[in-house]
Amino acid sequence: MVKTTRRSNRRRHALTLPELEHSKVAVLNSLGSLQSRRSYKHAIDEFICWYCSEPRLALNRAVVLRYRLYLENIPLAPSTINVRLAAIRRIAYEAADTGLLSPELVAGIRRVKGIKRLGQPVGNWLTAQQGRQLLSSDGETLRGKRDRAMLALLLGCGLRRSELVTLNSDQIQQREDHWVIVDLVGKGRHIRTVPMPWWVKADLDAWISAAGIREGKLFRSIRKDGAIWGLGVTQNVVWYVVKKCAQRAGIDRLAPHDLRRSCARLCHNAGGELEQIQFLLGHISVQTTERYVGCKQQLSKAVNDRIELGSG
Numbered sequence: 547m548v549k550t551t552r553r554s555n556r557r558r559h560a561l562t563l564p565e566l567e568h569s570k571v572a573v574l575n576s577l578g579s580l581q582s583r584r585s586y587k588h589a590i591d592e593f594i595c596w597y598c599s600e601p602r603l604a605l606n607r608a609v610v611l612r613y614r615l616y617l618e619n620i621p622l623a624p625s626t627i628n629v630r631l632a633a634i635r636r637i638a639y640e641a642a643d644t645g646l647l648s649p650e651l652v653a654g655i656r657r658v659k660g661i662k663r664l665g666q667p668v669g670n671w672l673t674a675q676q677g678r679q680l681l682s683s684d685g686e687t688l689r690g691k692r693d694r695a696m697l698a699l700l701l702g703c704g705l706r707r708s709e710l711v712t713l714n715s716d717q718i719q720q721r722e723d724h725w726v727i728v729d730l731v732g733k734g735r736h737i738r739t740v741p742m743p744w745w746v747k748a749d750l751d752a753w754i755s756a757a758g759i760r761e762g763k764l765f766r767s768i769r770k771d772g773a774i775w776g777l778g779v780t781q782n783v784v785w786y787v788v789k790k791c792a793q794r795a796g797i798d799r800l801a802p803h804d805l806r807r808s809c810a811r812l813c814h815n816a817g818g819e820l821e822q823i824q825f826l827l828g829h830i831s832v833q834t835t836e837r838y839v840g841c842k843q844q845l846s847k848a849v850n851d852r853i854e855l856g857s858g
Contacts (some may be wrong), residue, residue, distance in 0.1 A: 550851065558605045559604050560605065561597075561641060561647075563594070563598055563640070563765055564783065565646055566590075566594050566597070566637070567594075568644070569637050569640040569641050569644070569646070570587070570590045570591075570594070570637065572640040572643075572644075573586060573590065573633070573637060574586060574587055574590075576636075578734060578735040579708075579733050579734060579735075580708055581733070582733075583647070583709060585629055585633075586629075586632075586633045586636070587653075587816070589629055589630045589632075589633035589634075590633050590634075590637060592630065592804045593613065593630065593633065593634055593637070596613060596616065597609075597613075599657035605638065605641070605647060605651065605655070606651050606654055606655065607651070607654030607655055607657060607658060610631070610634055610655050610658045611658055612708065613630075613634070614627065614631060614658065618661070624660070624661035624662065624663040624776055625663060627660065627661045628660035628661060631658060631660055632660075634655065635655060635656060635658075638652045638655045638656070639652060646647060646691070646717060648720040650663045650777075654858065662754040670735040670799065670800065670801070670807065670808075671804070671807055671808045671811045671840060672701070672797070672800075672804065672805070672812075673739055674812060674815075676795070676797055677701055677808065677812065679795040679797070680697055680701070680791055680792065680797065680800075681694060681697055681698060681701070681749075682795070687772070688756055688757065688772055688774070689768050689772070690770060691749075691752050691753040691756050691757075692753050692757070692765060692766075692768065693787045693790075693791060694749050694752075694753070695749045695750045695752070695753040695764075695765075696710060696744040696765060696784060696787050696788075697788070697791060697805070698745065698748060698749040698750065699713075699750065699788070700784075700788070700802055700805035700806065700809075701805045701808060701809055702742070702743045702745065703727065703740050703741075703742055703743075703746060703826075704740075704805075704806045704809035704810060704826055704827045705727075705730075705740070705806065706732065706733070706802075706803070706806060707781040707784045707785070707802045707803075708781060709730055709731070709732060710765070710784055711765065711778060711779050711780065711783075711784060712731070712763070712764070712778075713730075713763065713764045713765070714761075714762065714763060714764065715728065715754070715761055715762065715763075715764055716761070717729060717730065718742070718747075718750070718764075721739065724742075725741075725742040725744075725747045726739050726740060726741050727739065727740040727742060728740055730828075732828040733828070734830070736828055738825065738828045740826060741826070750764070753765075757774055758774075762777055762778075763777055765779045765781075765783075766778065767779055767783065781830055784802055785801070785802055788800060788801065788802045788805065802835065806827065806838070807838050809826075809827075810826075810835065810838040810839045811824050811838070811839050811840055812826060813826065814839045819851055820835055820836065820839065823835055823838075823839065
């Protein structure tokens with residue numbers, strides 16, 4: 547009788563493929579960001595493939611530790627491994643909510659620590675001169691006007707790719723005598739207002755006027771014959787535009803997110819306050835903004851040297 551009970555508990559803790567798929571759908575439905583859903587879906591699919599390769603494998607702390615060791619031996623970057631582990635924790639939480647896992651097993655899985663990242667990765671920031679070179683693309687053709695407007699919004703307003711492709715014409719408004727992007731829904735469904743420099747507005751107006759856009763999405767696909775079609779563009783189009791224009795400007799390995807990072811540093815170099823840059827980019831934590839800016843302490847130009855309170 548005892549053996550039967552133990553065997554039954556073991557089967558209950560070993561999740562089946564339908565149970566894993568059901569938990570995966572629940573996890574993905576709980577995520578608001580498209581990037582997070584895409585990242586978690588890939589991570590969960592990879593784990594399910596590994597998990598189902600060994601039958602009768604119980605989902606517990608020992609198994610997750612074993613999977614972490616497997617990921618380290620592939621090898622993967624620490625940040626990638628940590629995303630995979632976070633996805634497994636979410637699967638465990640959903641399985642516990644539906645009664646597939648006991649709270650004790652979930653608590654054990656939660657105690658599996660991520661991989662510490664040693665050192666600091668070198669970011670890719672553009673200088674002001676490189677930014678001008680990037681924006682010096684062909685602005686005479688319709689495609690050139692669109693690409694220049696995309697680059698201007700990425701570099702001048704620090705938008706993400708997902709924010710750029712969902713931008714609507716009615717979001718461009720004036721607030722306090724300044725052109726802004728209102729009600730911009732960012733990561734985690736956080737809404738912010740983004741001020742728009744005059745040169746970004748000029749490039750955007752040139753594209754809107756040439757394309758004859760009156761409503762809907764601001765950016766559209768363009769056929770090889772130069773005709774506009776569709777009701778928007780995908781994030782892959784933005785990636786292609788940045789890559790193509792970077793090659794033309796002689797800039798190697800430039801990604802769309804590098805323009806967002808460059809926007810933060812250029813604002814900081816121009817005297818912008820870190821708090822205002824945080825509002826611009828829509829970061830919840832100022833530490834994230836510091837990483838984007840690439841801040842480091844400069845002892846030779848210490849900020850407290852400007853404080854003169856001594857009597858001597």
